[in-house]
Amino acid sequence: MKAKTFIIITLLFVSFGFESxxxxxxxxxxxxxxxxxxxxxVRDLSKYITLIGDKETEFSEAQRVIDRAVELxxxxxxxxxxxxxxxxxxxxxxxxxxxxxxxxxxxxxDIEWYKIEYVSDLERQPDGTYxxxxxxxxxxxxxxxxxxxxxxxxTKKDITVYVKRxxxxxxxxLIGFWDVLLGDIRVKETSKE
Amino acid sequence: MKLNILINIIxxxxxxxxxxxxxxxxxxGDESDLYAQTKQVNQFFRRFNNEEDRKGNRYYPGDSLYRxxxxxxxxxxxxxxxxxxxxxxxxxEEFIADVSNTDNPVFLDFHGNDWFAELATTFKYYRKxxxxxxxxxxxxxxxxxxxxxxxxxxxxxxxNFNKGDKDEINKKFLHPMSHExxxxxxxxxxxxxxxxxxxxxxxxxxxYRTLLFYEVxxxxxxxxxxxxxxxxxxxxxxxxFEVNYINRPGGNSGWLITKLYKIxxxxxEALIKFYLPx
Numbered sequence: 001m002k003a004k005t006f007i008i009i010t011l012l013f014v015s016f017g018f019e020s021x022x023x024x025x026x027x028x029x030x031x032x033x034x035x036x037x038x039x040x041x042v043r044d045l046s047k048y049i050t051l052i053g054d055k056e057t058e059f060s061e062a063q064r065v066i067d068r069a070v071e072l073x074x075x076x077x078x079x080x081x082x083x084x085x086x087x088x089x090x091x092x093x094x095x096x097x098x099x100x101x102x103x104x105x106x107x108x109x110d111i112e113w114y115k116i117e118y119v120s121d122l123e124r125q126p127d128g129t130y131x132x133x134x135x136x137x138x139x140x141x142x143x144x145x146x147x148x149x150x151x152x153x154x155t156k157k158d159i160t161v162y163v164k165r166x167x168x169x170x171x172x173x174l175i176g177f178w179d180v181l182l183g184d185i186r187v188k189e190t191s192k193e
Numbered sequence: 194m195k196l197n198i199l200i201n202i203i204x205x206x207x208x209x210x211x212x213x214x215x216x217x218x219x220x221x222g223d224e225s226d227l228y229a230q231t232k233q234v235n236q237f238f239r240r241f242n243n244e245e246d247r248k249g250n251r252y253y254p255g256d257s258l259y260r261x262x263x264x265x266x267x268x269x270x271x272x273x274x275x276x277x278x279x280x281x282x283x284x285x286e287e288f289i290a291d292v293s294n295t296d297n298p299v300f301l302d303f304h305g306n307d308w309f310a311e312l313a314t315t316f317k318y319y320r321k322x323x324x325x326x327x328x329x330x331x332x333x334x335x336x337x338x339x340x341x342x343x344x345x346x347x348x349x350x351x352x353n354f355n356k357g358d359k360d361e362i363n364k365k366f367l368h369p370m371s372h373e374x375x376x377x378x379x380x381x382x383x384x385x386x387x388x389x390x391x392x393x394x395x396x397x398x399x400x401y402r403t404l405l406f407y408e409v410x411x412x413x414x415x416x417x418x419x420x421x422x423x424x425x426x427x428x429x430x431x432x433x434f435e436v437n438y439i440n441r442p443g444g445n446s447g448w449l450i451t452k453l454y455k456i457x458x459x460x461x462e463a464l465i466k467f468y469l470p471x
Contacts, residue, residue, distance in 0.1 A: 028253045084440075088418040116227045118249045120235035123303075124337030135232045158233070191440045 026122055026130065034130075035119050037180045038161040041072050042117070042134050045159070045182065048072075049138075050111045053101050066098045074162055074181045081187040083153075094185075106142035106150065113138055122163060130163040131183070137190070158186040229444025231272065234424065235303075237436060237448040240268040241292075242300045260300065266293050274439055274449040284453055292429055299429050304331065304338065307427040309468040313420030319413055323347065324420070325405070328468045343469045345401040354390060354399040365391035398470060423451075425468060427461055 026034065048069035051057050057065070079097040080089045092100065114137040122130040135158050142151040160183030167176050228247060231237050239245040243265035244252050252259040269289045273280060292299040301308075310329040315322055326346040331338045356362060365388050371378055382392040390397060408414035424436040435452035439445070456464070 028251070031251075087420075114224055114227060116224050118232045118236060120233050121239075121251070121303075126334040126337050126339055128336035133233060133235065137227055156232070188440070191442055191446075 031122060034122065034163050034178055034180065037178070038132065038134060038163070039117060039119065041161070041180055041182055042136060042159055045069060045072055046113050046136065046138075049098075049101065050113075052098050053104065053109045053111045053140075055106070055108055059102075062102050066095060066102070069098055070095050072182045074183050077160075077183045077185070079185045079187060083189045084191060104142065107145045108143040108147070110141040110143075111138060112141075128165075132161045132163070134159045134161055154190045154192075156188045156190055158188075160184045226442065226444050226446070229271065229446075231447035231449060234436070234448050237272065238301050238303055240272055241265075243268055260298070262293050262295055262298065265298075269293060271445070272450055273453075274437070274451045275445045277449075277451045279452040280450070281453075284455065288429070288432055288434075288453060291432070301426070301428055304333075305428055306330075307465065309343065309425045310340065311423045311425060311468075313422070315417040315420065317415045317417055318349065318408070322417065323349065330469060342402055344467070345405045347401065347405070350399070350401050350404050356391070361388060362391055367392060400470070424448075425464075427465060431455060431457075433461065433464065 048065050051065045052062050052069065073094050077094050079092045079094060081092070081097075082089045116137060118135040120133045120135075122132045125131050135156060137154060137156055139154050140152065141149055144150050162181045162183050164179045164181070165176060166179045167174050169175070228249075231240060236245070236249065239251065243258065243260050243262075246252065246258070258264060266289060269292065270285075273285055308330075312327045312329065314325050314327055316325055317323070324347075327342055328344040328346070329340045330343045332341045365381075367376070367378060367381070382389055390399065405414070409416075422438065426434050426436065433452075433454045433456045434450045436448055437451040439447065439449050439451070
C-alpha cells in the first residue's frame with residue numbers, strides 16, 4: 001500500500017512534463033521535486049531509526065520496521081561509523097546496523113534529530129544515475145536502569161541518495177518517473193569541545 | 194567606508210542568525226552553528242561561489258543573489274579556518290579581493306580540472322601495517338563523472354626508486370655498441386636491483402599506481418582502512434589552497450581552507466605533476 005502511494009506521489013510530483021525534459025539535465029524545479037522525494041525518504045529513515053532504537057518498541061514491531069527501513073536502500077549499501085576516540089571506520093550492512101541499534105544495551109534510548117537538512121547538488125555518474133548526499137544530525141542518549149545518562153553523542157550523517165529514471169505502465173501508457181533510493185551512509189561523531 | 198562596514202555587519206548578521214529549517218525532528222534550540230558549518234564539500238563550492246542562501250537552498254543562474262559579490266565576500270571569510278597558523282590575514286584578504294574582483298571574479302568549478310583529493314589510507318604490506326596516500330581526481334566517463342586514482346605515495350615504493358648518487362648514475366649505462374655483442378652485457382642491468390631503473394630511458398618515471406595494483410593483485414598488499422581526507426585546489430590563478438574537514442564546535446567548522454599560498458605558474462605545474470604525474 002505504502003509502495004503504491006509512493007509511486008503515485010512520485011508520478012504526481014516528478015513525471016509531469018517528463019517527456020519534454022532533456023535527459024542529461026535536471027531543471028531547478030525538477031531538482032526541487034527530487035530533493036523533496038529524497039528528503040521524504042530520509043525523514044522516513046529518521047522515523048524508523050527512532051522506532052528501532054526505542055526500547056519500548058516490541059521486538060516483532062522493531063523487526064517489521066527494520067524491513068521497511070532496509071527497503072529504502074539500494075542493495076549492498078553500508079553504514080560507515082567513526083568515533084572521536086577511535087581510529088578507523090566500522091562498516092556495517094544496513095540491516096546489521098539497524099539490528100545493532102535495536103540490541104544496544106541501554107535501559108532507555110533517546111534519539112532526536114536536528115531540524116537542519118543539507119541537500120547537495122545531484123551529480124551524474126557514468127551509468128547516468130544521479131547521485132547526491134543529504135546531511136542530517138542526530139542526538140543519541142543512552143540511559144541506565146536508574147535513569148542516569150551513560151552515553152551521549154551527536155553524529156553527522158551523510159546519506160547517499162541515488163536518483164534513477166524509470167518507466168512504468170499505467171493503463172497501457174508508458175509513464176516515466178524518478179525513483180529515489182538511499183545508499184551508503186557515513187556516520188561521524190561531532191566534536192563536543 | 195562606513196556604509197560598507199554597516200552592510201558587512203548586516204550581512205554577517207543575516208548569515209549567522211538561526212535559520213528556520215525544514216521540520217525533520219524534535220530537537221529545539223540554537224542550530225546556528227550547524228547552519229554556519231560547511232557541512233559538505235559541495236557546500237564549500239556553493240559558498241565559495243555564493244550559489245546558495247543561508248539555509249542551504251541553491252541559487253540558480255538568473256536568481257538575483259546568484260554569485261552576488263557582497264554576499265560572496267562574507268561567505269569567503271567564513272570558509273577559512275580561523276585557527277590555522279598557515280594562513281596570513283593579509284594573504285587571506287588579498288585572496289578574497291582577488292577572487293571576488295568585480296571585473297574578473299573567479300569561481301570554483303566542480304567539474305573543472307586542477308583540484309585533487311588526498312586520501313590517507315592504511316594497508317597491510319607483507320603483514321605489516323603501512324600508511325599510503327592516494328590522490329584522486331574527477332574524470333568524465335560516458336554519461337557522468339567518477340573519481341579516479343591519479344597517484345600513490347608510499348615511502349617504501351619511493352625509496353626504491355629514489356635516484357641517489359650522481360656518480361653511480363653516470364656509470365650505469367649500456368655502451369652504444371652493445372648490440373654488436375648481442376647485448377651480452379644486459380645482465381649488468383639486473384645484477385644490482387638497486388640500480389636497475391638507471392638503465393631505463395630518460396623519460397622513464399616509476400608509476401606508483403601500477404606498483405600498488407600489482408602488489409594488491411599478488412596478495413602482498415591488502416586494504417585496511419581510510420584516514421583523513423583533504424583537497425588541493427589550483428583553480429584560482431596564482432594561488433594554491435588546501436581544504437580540510439575541521440571537526441570542532443562552533444560555526445567555524447566543517448570543510449574549510451586550512452592552508453593558503455601564493456604560487457607561480459611554474460610552482461603550480463610542479464605541484465600538479467605530483468598529484469597527476471604524466
